[in-house]
Amino acid sequence: MPTDSRAAQDQAVQAAQELANVLAAKAGDRSAFGKLAQQYQRQCAAVALRLLGNSHDAAELVQDALVKAFRSLDQLQQSERFGPWLMRIVTNLALNFRRSRGRRQALSLEQTSGDGDEGEDMRATIAGGAMDAPEKPLTSAELGSAIQKAIDELPEKQRLALVMFAIEKMPQKDVADVLNCSVEAVKWHVFTARKQLRKSLGAYL
Amino acid sequence: MKTDTQHLEYLISQYVDGCLDAANKKSLEQRLLNDPSARALYKEQHDVQDMLDDWGNRIPMIHWDEFDQQLARRLESETVGGRRVSIFRRWGKPISIAAALVVAATLGYSWQAWSGGGKHVVNLVNGQEQLNNPAMRGVAVEPQVAENDGSVTKFRVDEQPSAPSVLSANAVNITPPGNGEAADSLKLGVGYGMALSDVARSDISQPGSSSVHVAQAPVNSPQPKQDENPIPPAFP
Numbered sequence: 001m002p003t004d005s006r007a008a009q010d011q012a013v014q015a016a017q018e019l020a021n022v023l024a025a026k027a028g029d030r031s032a033f034g035k036l037a038q039q040y041q042r043q044c045a046a047v048a049l050r051l052l053g054n055s056h057d058a059a060e061l062v063q064d065a066l067v068k069a070f071r072s073l074d075q076l077q078q079s080e081r082f083g084p085w086l087m088r089i090v091t092n093l094a095l096n097f098r099r100s101r102g103r104r105q106a107l108s109l110e111q112t113s114g115d116g117d118e119g120e121d122m123r124a125t126i127a128g129g130a131m132d133a134p135e136k137p138l139t140s141a142e143l144g145s146a147i148q149k150a151i152d153e154l155p156e157k158q159r160l161a162l163v164m165f166a167i168e169k170m171p172q173k174d175v176a177d178v179l180n181c182s183v184e185a186v187k188w189h190v191f192t193a194r195k196q197l198r199k200s201l202g203a204y205l
Numbered sequence: 206m207k208t209d210t211q212h213l214e215y216l217i218s219q220y221v222d223g224c225l226d227a228a229n230k231k232s233l234e235q236r237l238l239n240d241p242s243a244r245a246l247y248k249e250q251h252d253v254q255d256m257l258d259d260w261g262n263r264i265p266m267i268h269w270d271e272f273d274q275q276l277a278r279r280l281e282s283e284t285v286g287g288r289r290v291s292i293f294r295r296w297g298k299p300i301s302i303a304a305a306l307v308v309a310a311t312l313g314y315s316w317q318a319w320s321g322g323g324k325h326v327v328n329l330v331n332g333q334e335q336l337n338n339p340a341m342r343g344v345a346v347e348p349q350v351a352e353n354d355g356s357v358t359k360f361r362v363d364e365q366p367s368a369p370s371v372l373s374a375n376a377v378n379i380t381p382p383g384n385g386e387a388a389d390s391l392k393l394g395v396g397y398g399m400a401l402s403d404v405a406r407s408d409i410s411q412p413g414s415s416s417v418h419v420a421q422a423p424v425n426s427p428q429p430k431q432d433e434n435p436i437p438p439a440f441p
Contacts, residue, residue, distance in 0.1 A: 034273075055266040070283055070285065071283050071286070073286075166254065190222065
């Protein structure tokens with residue numbers, strides 16, 4: 001019990017310190033914002049990595065998100081909810097990035113298909129070659145890309161809920177804030193997403 | 206039955222995530238003890254979550270020191286509520302617009318000076334050149350220069366034509382020569398679509414005539430509608 005009390009006290013102190021940093025940053029203090037960035041950038045990068053699939057894009061996206069957050073701090077209504085607000089910026093940018101990358105890939109495939117059979121091969125690989133039942137033991141990289149692909153194919157909200165809650169262990173309330181939905185809806189999205197993954201990845205289980 | 210199974214799966218999902226309330230948790234655990242199919246459902250979801258947990262342990266390969274330095278550099282040029290605007294950026298646009306206007310004005314003035322005070326001058330070689338302007342079709346006056354001051358096309362005739370001029374125009378203004386011009390030079394203002402052959406010749410031979418009304422006898426070019434004629438006929 002004393003341990004719980006101490007933990008709660010630490011949490012309260014941390015929350016108060018974070019709020020002070022947010023308020024200072026809102027007043028234009030860059031070093032205060034730097035502390036907030038330090039606090040959240042790893043979690044943001046982890047979520048971005050799960051959504052985008054590679055670290056380089058994730059790092060770039062988190063930089064953009066932090067700059068955008070600093071610039072938009074005056075629009076943050078609830079200063080005590082900085083974390084979910086920042087994560088919403090990250091996920092929005094990630095979704096935009098995925099859309100533009102999807103368009104680029106479609107264009108690239110379109111151009112490649114004009115060159116001969118290579119386009120068909122590439123399309124087959126991207127479209128599901130990796131999702132077929134494995135005939136030999138998979139490396140962790142192969143399994144990783146199969147999981148990434150299965151997650152990429154989930155509907156948007158299910159994907160975000162799964163990544164933020166089931167993988168990155170963010171609190172359900174924060175995920176609900178990011179997705180602008182109820183906690184119950186988050187639970188449902190996670191449930192349906194995991195069920196879908198069970199179907200997609202059944203061969204690997 | 207399906208709904209019951211789905212409800213059970215939903216409860217199991219929350220149980221796997223550790224967010225099932227106490228009452229539901231107790232009853233679910235009781236069911237898992239006694240129902241093999243419920244245990245199978247639990248195992249399915251647990252296996253998926255296990256796989257996600259393993260996969261989720263992958264850490265982004267980011268050099269955080271480099272990341273922090275780069276972020277600090279980027280933030281230097283930012284302010285809360287918008288991008289920080291340097292004095293050059295603030296005044297750059299108005300200054301460049303003003304500079305562009307000055308350059309355009311200078312070029313325009315230079316062009317005007319170079320092209321003869323704004324008048325468009327076309328040399329007709331032996332009267333053979335046909336211009337796009339319908340008012341100048343069929344011109345057979347030579348030698349001459351056609352000038353267009355924007356409102357009226359004029360033919361400055363430096364010498365009296367030796368042959369009858371055939372102008373497809375409905376009006377000719379013969380104005381006294383301007384300063385510095387030869388005493389016998391004349392200017393003809395030409396309208397659209399009328400013949401002036403004889404009249405023009407006789408009037409051109411009279412230096413100093415102010416204007417002449419040309420008989421409306423259409424020749425080669427079509428008669429335009431009245432409201433299309435930009436030049437009202439001039440009368441003495």
